[in-house]
Amino acid sequence: MTTLLHPLTADEIGVAVAAVRATGRLGEAAHFSTITLDDTRGLTSRQARVIIVPGPEAALVEATVALATASVVAWIEHPGAVPALGFEEAFNAILALHDHAGFRAALAARGITDLTGLQVDPWPTGNFGLAAEEGRRVARCICYYRDQPEDNGYARPIEGLLIHVDMARGEVLEVVDLGISPLPEDPGRYRPEDHAPARVDLRPVSITQPDGVSFTLEGNELRWQRWSLLVSLDPLEGIVLHDVTYDGRSILRRASVNEMVVPYGDPTPGHNWKNAFDVGEWGLGRMANSLQLGCDCLGEIRYLDAVLADQRGRAITLPNAICIHEEDVGILWKHVDLLTGHVEVRRKRRLVVSSIATVGNYDYGFYWYFHLDGSLELEVKLTGILSTKARSTEHREAFAPPIAPGLAAPVHQHLFCARLDMAIDGPRNEVYELNVDPLPLDDDNPLRNGFAPSATRLDSEQQAQRVTDPSRSRSWRIVNPSVTNALGTPVAFTLLAGPSPTLLAAEGSSIAARAAFATKNLWVTPYTPDQRRAAGDFPNQHPGGAGLPAWTAANRGLVDTEVVVWHTFGVTHIPRPEDWPVMPVETCGFQLIPAGFFDRNPALDVPPPDHCH
Ligand code: NI
Numbered sequence: 001m002t003t004l005l006h007p008l009t010a011d012e013i014g015v016a017v018a019a020v021r022a023t024g025r026l027g028e029a030a031h032f033s034t035i036t037l038d039d040t041r042g043l044t045s046r047q048a049r050v051i052i053v054p055g056p057e058a059a060l061v062e063a064t065v066a067l068a069t070a071s072v073v074a075w076i077e078h079p080g081a082v083p084a085l086g087f088e089e090a091f092n093a094i095l096a097l098h099d100h101a102g103f104r105a106a107l108a109a110r111g112i113t114d115l116t117g118l119q120v121d122p123w124p125t126g127n128f129g130l131a132a133e134e135g136r137r138v139a140r141c142i143c144y145y146r147d148q149p150e151d152n153g154y155a156r157p158i159e160g161l162l163i164h165v166d167m168a169r170g171e172v173l174e175v176v177d178l179g180i181s182p183l184p185e186d187p188g189r190y191r192p193e194d195h196a197p198a199r200v201d202l203r204p205v206s207i208t209q210p211d212g213v214s215f216t217l218e219g220n221e222l223r224w225q226r227w228s229l230l231v232s233l234d235p236l237e238g239i240v241l242h243d244v245t246y247d248g249r250s251i252l253r254r255a256s257v258n259e260m261v262v263p264y265g266d267p268t269p270g271h272n273w274k275n276a277f278d279v280g281e282w283g284l285g286r287m288a289n290s291l292q293l294g295c296d297c298l299g300e301i302r303y304l305d306a307v308l309a310d311q312r313g314r315a316i317t318l319p320n321a322i323c324i325h326e327e328d329v330g331i332l333w334k335h336v337d338l339l340t341g342h343v344e345v346r347r348k349r350r351l352v353v354s355s356i357a358t359v360g361n362y363d364y365g366f367y368w369y370f371h372l373d374g375s376l377e378l379e380v381k382l383t384g385i386l387s388t389k390a391r392s393t394e395h396r397e398a399f400a401p402p403i404a405p406g407l408a409a410p411v412h413q414h415l416f417c418a419r420l421d422m423a424i425d426g427p428r429n430e431v432y433e434l435n436v437d438p439l440p441l442d443d444d445n446p447l448r449n450g451f452a453p454s455a456t457r458l459d460s461e462q463q464a465q466r467v468t469d470p471s472r473s474r475s476w477r478i479v480n481p482s483v484t485n486a487l488g489t490p491v492a493f494t495l496l497a498g499p500s501p502t503l504l505a506a507e508g509s510s511i512a513a514r515a516a517f518a519t520k521n522l523w524v525t526p527y528t529p530d531q532r533r534a535a536g537d538f539p540n541q542h543p544g545g546a547g548l549p550a551w552t553a554a555n556r557g558l559v560d561t562e563v564v565v566w567h568t569f570g571v572t573h574i575p576r577p578e579d580w581p582v583m584p585v586e587t588c589g590f591q592l593i594p595a596g597f598f599d600r601n602p603a604l605d606v607p608p609p610d611h612c613h
Pocket of ligand 1: 382412413414573
């Protein structure tokens with residue numbers, strides 16, 4: 001496996017930062033948004049991609065550094081572009097609030113004069129064309145109050161108060177006060193001491209692998225059964241899989257969750273602006289947890305640390321950022337021969353590559369599963385705490401169901417976009433849509449029982465913008481037209497979507513323009529090096545139209561070329577009382593299953609369990 005794809009080392013981050021500083025083009029105020037490996041195809045030496053924030057205005061520089069020579073080989077200015085929220089800037093925004101007289105007066109009007117219990121959550125501001133936000137890096141701050149640090153902040157929203165802050169300059173732009181509502185009383189705690197006594201009838205489950213694990217991990221290169229891949233953590237995308245092969249045959253060049261959006265459906269003032277792009281506005285890798293054995297992951301675990309860069313360009317190591325382990329998940333296949341009574345059964349085991357990101361109130365677990373039958377899968381686990389509101393006179397219950405006394409949570413969606421750079425048995429692939437329909441009534445279908453799949457090749461980018469349709473068992477098949485299996489049909493993998501919605505915000509809304517990728521479940525593009533992220537590289541405060549809608553306007557051809565499949569999936573979340581005070585995991589995801597990639601079940605050689613009784 002090529003070392004070109006290994007994540008940047010701390011030394012390389014140092015080289016990249018020194019090289020951009022040596023240009024003399026960075027001022028005192030300059031800092032760094034992300035420093036990542038340039039994994040563009042076809043490079044023959046390692047390069048770093050450095051996103052520089054030159055000063056307090058809305059502007060970015062994208063520099064490319066050749067690491068072997070420590071030289072800057074590209075310097076692209078992006079005027080008006082806004083980076084993902086910086087941690088230091090977010091902290092500055094919070095400090096600015098504490099010192100602001102108008103804000104303190106709004107709190108005092110609500111009887112809050114002791115600010116030690118104040119919790120301020122800076123949110124990305126979206127883009128609603130506000131003149132005061134033009135050219136600035138802005139956060140919208142919403143506030144909560146805790147009597148004790150152990151309280152759940154989201155239990156007690158300070159309703160009606162919204163503060164716009166220039167994060168870069170630490171300057172409060174506007175304190176919006178929509179009126180006073182009572183603070184809900186319940187502190188919404190969820191620690192063990194708050195819910196004693198604990199159940200005592202759960203006996204231990206121990207997972208042991210006395211002979212060790214069945215995978216090997218050398219650096220970031222992972223091998224298990226016939227699978228091989230390289231795993232890394234991108235500061236924005238989180239887990240990235242590179243060069244996924246099975247038995248030496250290529251399947252994916254690169255796979256990641258390249259963008260996601262959480263749009264809220266409550267049209268009332270104070271909540272109608274809410275949406276968050278948790279990849280491009282925050283970063284699933286930057287927000288990744290250090291995972292804990294026995295808690296986040298159970299069994300024989302190997303961890304991967306991640307090396308990221310902070311705002312000053314210093315390398316920081318995030319320990320245990322990615323968890324790798326095997327899980328038994330029931331049966332893989334079975335049959336009882338009723339004539340002879342003979343039983344054959346195989347256990348299903350999967351390799352799990354996972355990471356968990358905490359983005360404000362929500363926690364997202366990303367689990368890539370590799371199976372013994374040559375299929376793979378992404379499951380996202382959604383947990384954490386709902387974004388809440390206190391009931392006010394403006395309250396409209398249909399849009400924000402009650403979840404606790406005096407407390408409600410707006411309906412919302414979580415829509416993730418997976419970017420799948422496909423390479424089924426080689427780089428040149430095509431995508432077909434399969435639909436299963438009843439046959440028309442005619443002489444060939446006398447009993448009207450007939451139904452059959454039909455496959456339509458998606459020949460162009462416009463034709464390849466599709467939505468799911470479970471009633472027709474719709475799926476998408478990625479085919480290599482030049483390679484056939486033993487049965488003479490082209491090798492393929494099928495993308496099986498889950499029961500996923502698309503974006504519910506209406507056409508013409510700010511969010512529909514900004515998150516256009518979420519209006520379709522499927523997009524396909526020809527591979528283009530700088531087309532990385534579904535809403536564009538810099539979605540924060542972007543007015544919309546970037547990324548997939550812009551690229552696919554060219555309506556490029558998709559026949560026998562290097563295709564990238566973009567799959568949007570997720571859930572519409574109608575809050576329940578059971579989601580409070582912390583949500584049990586809800587899941588969504590998709591599968592990639594071989595469809596003629598093999599000549600028959602590739603898992604016949606999995607040995608029978610040796611401990612059947
Ligand atoms: Ni939710």
